[in-house]
Amino acid sequence: MGRAPCCDKANVKKGPWSPDEDALLRSYVEQHGTGGNWITLPQKIGTVGLKRCGKSCRLRWLNYLRPDIKHGGFSEEEDNLICSLYISIGSRWSIIAAHLPGRTDNDIKNYWNTKLKKKLFGKQRTDRRQCRSIGTAKQESDRFDDGGLGIVIDGAGQNDFWTSTSIRELHGEVGERSSSDGVSYQSPLVAPSSPLPQPLREDSASLASSSLPGVSTDLDELFQFDLVKLEGLDFFNGFEGVKNSNEVSPLVCPSVVQAHNELLQW
DNA sequence: AAATGTTCCAACCGCGTCTTG
DNA sequence: GCAAGACGCGGTTGGAACATT
Numbered sequence: 001m002g003r004a005p006c007c008d009k010a011n012v013k014k015g016p017w018s019p020d021e022d023a024l025l026r027s028y029v030e031q032h033g034t035g036g037n038w039i040t041l042p043q044k045i046g047t048v049g050l051k052r053c054g055k056s057c058r059l060r061w062l063n064y065l066r067p068d069i070k071h072g073g074f075s076e077e078e079d080n081l082i083c084s085l086y087i088s089i090g091s092r093w094s095i096i097a098a099h100l101p102g103r104t105d106n107d108i109k110n111y112w113n114t115k116l117k118k119k120l121f122g123k124q125r126t127d128r129r130q131c132r133s134i135g136t137a138k139q140e141s142d143r144f145d146d147g148g149l150g151i152v153i154d155g156a157g158q159n160d161f162w163t164s165t166s167i168r169e170l171h172g173e174v175g176e177r178s179s180s181d182g183v184s185y186q187s188p189l190v191a192p193s194s195p196l197p198q199p200l201r202e203d204s205a206s207l208a209s210s211s212l213p214g215v216s217t218d219l220d221e222l223f224q225f226d227l228v229k230l231e232g233l234d235f236f237n238g239f240e241g242v243k244n245s246n247e248v249s250p251l252v253c254p255s256v257v258q259a260h261n262e263l264l265q266w
Numbered sequence: 267a268a269a270t271g272t273t274c275c276a277a278c279c280g281c282g283t284c285t286t287g
Numbered sequence: 288g289c290a291a292g293a294c295g296c297g298g299t300t301g302g303a304a305c306a307t308t
Contacts, residue, residue: 017277021285059278060276060277063276106275110274111275113275114275124285
């Protein structure tokens, strides 16, 4: 038995919001607030209600209509902060957004996927192209966007060290420090004894030695990232020196240090 | 000028977590 | 303690705008 739908799908409008709908939602929320219940909010709006799913209203308000939303291009400082935090904690967009006033998680996510990712790893792609003469540009691009990036981020320690639960706990969203479960979460930002988190190294080694056709070669190549991948980071102010260091922590950017310290406070 | 490909972003979807009764 | 409902998050998609051929 599946979850009950949050609204009557047959009677809600989908797709882009019209200016009228925006105005209705905005004026209602500004006057009455959300009332703590988005699901029922559409029926309360206007004389005939707003034919939108409550979730859709919430999203529209949070991502577009809120008065404190900052639209427009991202600054260099914001770029650095996003990249630093992404590499530190992965795709925890809401946490990243919390450190960028006026920006929404959706905004940041889109910005990362469309621009920052390319900006960050484009350089490496160029570097690697010089080393590899086979394959089309498109194939090369796909390989990097998928496998390469994911592994880089894993390599920064996210998956094995920062479970979603630990992040949430560290961020105080459950209201108390995380230690009751007896698990000690190691921050990827605190220099471990080796440039790579140990679990990843083991995983990569075992994966790379797998007998799957074609996997070994690719993984051998991809897991050279300790230095190779990080070289792409050096154009970010916050990452100077990372490639030469045995310390994993790239935290030179003050705002990232602050964000990181906040996490460690919990 | 038309066709095709690419980029970008708003919005949707599904699922895990939290809250409430 | 449990179940149902609501919330919040991250991944993905659709389509408009723009670029290239």
